[in-house]
Amino acid sequence: MHIQELSLRSYRNYDQLSLTFDHTINVIIGENAQGKTNLMEAIYALAFTRSHRTPRDKELIQWDAEYAKIKGSVFKRNRKFPLEIVFSKKGKKAKLNHIEQKRLSDYIGALNVVMFAPEDLNLVKGSPQVRRRFIDMEIGQIQPRYIYHLGQFQKVLKQRNHLLKELQRKPKADRTMLYVLTDQLIEHAVTIVERRFKFLRLLRSWAAPIHKGISRNLEDLEIAYDASVKVSEEMDLETIRTSFEEKFREIESKEVERGTTLAGPHRDDLVFFVNGKDVQTYGSQGQQRTTALSLKLAEIELIHSEVGEYPILLLDDVLSELDDYRQSHLLHTIQGKVQTFVSTTSIEGIEHEALKEAEIFHVTDGAIDVQK
Numbered sequence: 001m002h003i004q005e006l007s008l009r010s011y012r013n014y015d016q017l018s019l020t021f022d023h024t025i026n027v028i029i030g031e032n033a034q035g036k037t038n039l040m041e042a043i044y045a046l047a048f049t050r051s052h053r054t055p056r057d058k059e060l061i062q063w064d065a066e067y068a069k070i071k072g073s074v075f076k077r078n079r080k081f082p083l084e085i086v087f088s089k090k091g092k093k094a095k096l097n098h099i100e101q102k103r104l105s106d107y108i109g110a111l112n113v114v115m116f117a118p119e120d121l122n123l124v125k126g127s128p129q130v131r132r133r134f135i136d137m138e139i140g141q142i143q144p145r146y147i148y149h150l151g152q153f154q155k156v157l158k159q160r161n162h163l164l165k166e167l168q169r170k171p172k173a174d175r176t177m178l179y180v181l182t183d184q185l186i187e188h189a190v191t192i193v194e195r196r197f198k199f200l201r202l203l204r205s206w207a208a209p210i211h212k213g214i215s216r217n218l219e220d221l222e223i224a225y226d227a228s229v230k231v232s233e234e235m236d237l238e239t240i241r242t243s244f245e246e247k248f249r250e251i252e253s254k255e256v257e258r259g260t261t262l263a264g265p266h267r268d269d270l271v272f273f274v275n276g277k278d279v280q281t282y283g284s285q286g287q288q289r290t291t292a293l294s295l296k297l298a299e300i301e302l303i304h305s306e307v308g309e310y311p312i313l314l315l316d317d318v319l320s321e322l323d324d325y326r327q328s329h330l331l332h333t334i335q336g337k338v339q340t341f342v343s344t345t346s347i348e349g350i351e352h353e354a355l356k357e358a359e360i361f362h363v364t365d366g367a368i369d370v371q372k
């Protein structure tokens with residue numbers, strides 16, 4: 001799949017912008033603070049209805065403007081269709097084929113995007129939250145129904161935490177409602193965990209050989225799921241459910257004491273091992289970067305295998321960060337099959353055959369010129 005046209009209106013430092021992209025490689029060149037990341041972010045937001053760098057949609061609206069609009073035409077499965085998203089102070093509206101989609105899960109997944117930015121190193125180094133977001137977004141874009149379960153889970157979690165706070169103050173109060181909410185929570189938790197397991201199996205199968213390739217056969221990557229409840233990938237839905245039920249019975253008094261939900265997918269994590277050692281703790285900067293890169297490249301293949309088409313790849317400021325070998329490896333992998341956007345302050349240092357055919361865009365202060 002690829003994006004053919006993109007237009008922006010009052011988006012960050014772009015007043016108005018309308019571009020046509022190459023279906024292979026597009027290079028965005030500009031000094032610092034000119035709008036490279038903003039453009040990448042807009043493409044990401046067109047896919048996910050949110051930014052990759054802030055949870056606050058308001059920040060996307062140009063200062064002094066009432067709303068921000070992103071429009072794009074996407075070519076997928078031999079069909080071209082429009083996507084549109086408007087962020088206003090009252091909220092956001094997403095349209096697919098000109099029709100507003102009330103549920104995010106009916107919109108997300110229409111356009112598949114994989115982004116690799118410097119902060120993705122946090123996938124390995126950062127907090128568990130970063131890894132949960134990664135896994136949730138990725139499952140969500142190949143299986144939109146997952147987003148529905150996540151939303152429901154979060155809703156029940158909030159209610160349950162609220163109730164636990166009350167019980168913390170009045171531990172003798174009736175607990176019937178707590179059990180009702182626990183059942184509902186388990187219902188969604190089981191689905192979420194089961195889908196995460198499925199996704200991990202796929203991710204692993206793609207990421208391990210890719211990592212081996214990038215590390216010149218020196219490193220074996222392993223990915224584990226660190227769960228807050230005794231569950232494992234071999235378990236079926238019923239066994240996972242029983243584990244959750246047991247866990248919540250076991251920790252009931254502790255949860256009341258603490259006034260919050262202490263187990264569930266919102267507390268789980270991913271752990272990456274290189275040659276048997278935890279990369280977060282023992283990995284070098286280079287190994288952490290290679291791990292993050294392997295995961296992103298694996299995602300591309302995974303989306304291709306699940307969706308039937310390659311996603312769009314956004315490489316914001318990362319190409320020049322990789323050594324020559326990793327750069328060529330990456331560009332070689334995507335060449336000719338993945339529409340790619342590369343942003344950089346300078347084209348020097350990223351000489352590669354793949355870039356010869358690229359469309360070059362120069363960004364200055366929210367305006368873009370196409371290099372002829």
Ligand SMILES: Nc1ncnc2c1ncn2[C@@H]1O[C@H](COP(=O)(O)OP(=O)(O)OP(=O)(O)O)[C@@H](O)[C@H]1O
Pocket residue numbers: 011012013014030031032033034035036037038039059060061062063317345
């Ligand atoms: N809501 C907004 N309205 C107007 N301008 C904004 C808004 N948000 C950010 N900006 C401006 O956008 C510019 C930053 O753009 P961006 O992050 O795309 O830079 P960049 O080209 O990626 O730079 P770098 O090379 O440093 O990463 C800044 O000058 C910032 O002030």
Ligand SMILES: [Mg+2]
Pocket residue numbers: 036037038316317
């Ligand atoms: Mg930037």
